[in-house]
Amino acid sequence: MRRPGQTCVAITGLAAVLWALALLVAAAAADNAPADELRIITSYQADVVQPLQEAFERSHPGIRIRVLNKNTHAAVDEVLAGNDRRFDLFWASAPEAFAVLDKAGRLIDLGHGPHADFAWSAVGWTWRGPRDGPVPQDWNDLLDPAFAQGIAMSHPMRSGTMHSLLETILQDRGWQAGWAWILELAGQLSTISARSFGVLEGVESGDFAIGLTIDFLALTRSDRGLVFRYGRPVIIIPARIAALRGGTRPQAAAAFMDFVLSPEGQRILLRSDIRRIPVDPDIRAELAQSLHPEVRAALNFSWSRYDPELAARRYWEVKQLFEAFVARDLLLRRELWRRLRALEQALPPERARIRRLLTWMPLTEHQARSAPQDRETLLEWAERSHTILRDAEALIRRLEQPR
CATH class of the missing domain: 3.40.190.10 (Periplasmic binding protein-like II)
Structure with missing residues (x-):
């Protein structure tokens, strides 16, 4: 007959084995994600993300994008906690969130500095x-x-x-x-x-x-x-995108950042269902007449810029x-x-x-x-x-x- 103490040890040992297996499965799921999958955590809704995502995937058919929508505060907390889900990019309108992550060492430079401004807002x-x-x-x-x-x-x-x-x-x-x-x-x-x-x-x-x-x-x-x-x-606020430490697809992340900053990506921001102000001055000139005069003036003066x-x-x-x-x-x-x-x-x-x-x-x-x-x-x-x-x-x- 098995003694109660032996039963307890057996159950504890089984639990430990099951927990270890669960961790291995979770790690394997993260490590064995499709090689072409780019993971983005963003505060933006689908009406902003999808046009850029679809255009990027057309020009990069070998890369598939997975997007998680999360409010900025919660996204920052998740990345600060270690980015366990291994997101490759963070994409949001609040520039101070990027400054917080940069100070904590959670951003990496893929060629555009720790983060890149892609649009202006006020x-x-x-x-x-x-x-x-x-x-x-x-x-x-x-x-x-x-x-x-x-x-x-x-x-x-x-x-x-x-x-x-x-x-x-x-x-x-x-x-x-x-x-x-x-x-x-x-x-x-x-x-x-x-x-x-x-x-x-x-x-x-x-x-x-x-x-x-x-x-x-x-x-x-x-x-x-x-x-x-x-x-x-009018105080101009930069919207940003950045590559995250812990991401697994740095080349795909760099390609997406390049696309968002390219003339093609910047021109998508002009769509009536997005209405962002591009950072590219040549693309921005295409909507110069529709920009509010005070916005045009603010873009020309450093004192009217937000301090992230x-x-x-x-x-x-x-x-x-x-x-x-x-x-x-x-x-x-x-x-x-x-x-x-x-x-x-x-x-x-x-x-x-x-x-x-x-x-x-x-x-x-x-x-x-x-x-x-x-x-x-x-x-x-x-x-x-x-x-x-x-x-x-x-x-x-x-x-x-x-x-």
Whole structure:
């Protein structure tokens, strides 16, 4: 008769053997992928990827492409964790994501440097036309009470382009003034969507009056009634593609990068269902007349360019501060802004004091970047935000009392 201890040892040994076999099968599946398979992880939807993919495969019949669509934040996390699925290329609109991966040593140079810019973009807002009522002309117009609870945006943890939009504001206005604008914008928000396309779909359906977005996402939906306006000043953001460490098809990856940057690949970006601004100046000249004048001007000046390195240095902090100070207590912050605007009888100094609280980011950039990137920091930031909101609410409640 087998003793219980012997049974346990046998089961444990069998489990170990099965686990080892599973690892071998997984490794073999990765190592024995078709020799012609190029793996791309991208934040782009099929309407951007497929035209370039199909054109590339026609000119390179020996290479087959497999694409995984994943939001930028999740894609960066996967690559930083080791790129276990051995993707060959990363392709996205948020340039700071590439700077983060480059700093971590996750990108390789196949002839274009650690990454290559292939298109330009800029951020702004969209609405469904024709619109009854006012239309925002600049960023500050979005703070007008006429748009209260009518604006939608996506979460920067789920949308690389929304992280770039926040950085556009912070880089243009500076840390404190930029956060003051973002915190006041929170009072205008109808929702924070988990998807960039959720914002556009909501504007199309009439659920939201205004949607914050990046140019090409709205411009490709102009046939559905969407109108897009660039925020001023127009700050040009490069979209990038890069080869990944751990990929298994470097020659195919280099060929695809070459194609995207070639005249043929750049010209595909001009299609009405893609609407990207090519980096190739000769190809870009073909749409010069249709480019917004401020975009043409911004392309000619270095001061109007986005700083991906700066955005990368505070990549984690900006996302987490948005979560702690905007997303976490959105309903309360929005309600306090509504109540503040209703205090018509309050004296200007009293209203100004409450406004200062509602637009106050209590952490400097240095303090935020010096904090440990751990759960305790996130809880501390959330508590600081909530404390400020409680203080503002106490002041509002006192002023709401009959005098």
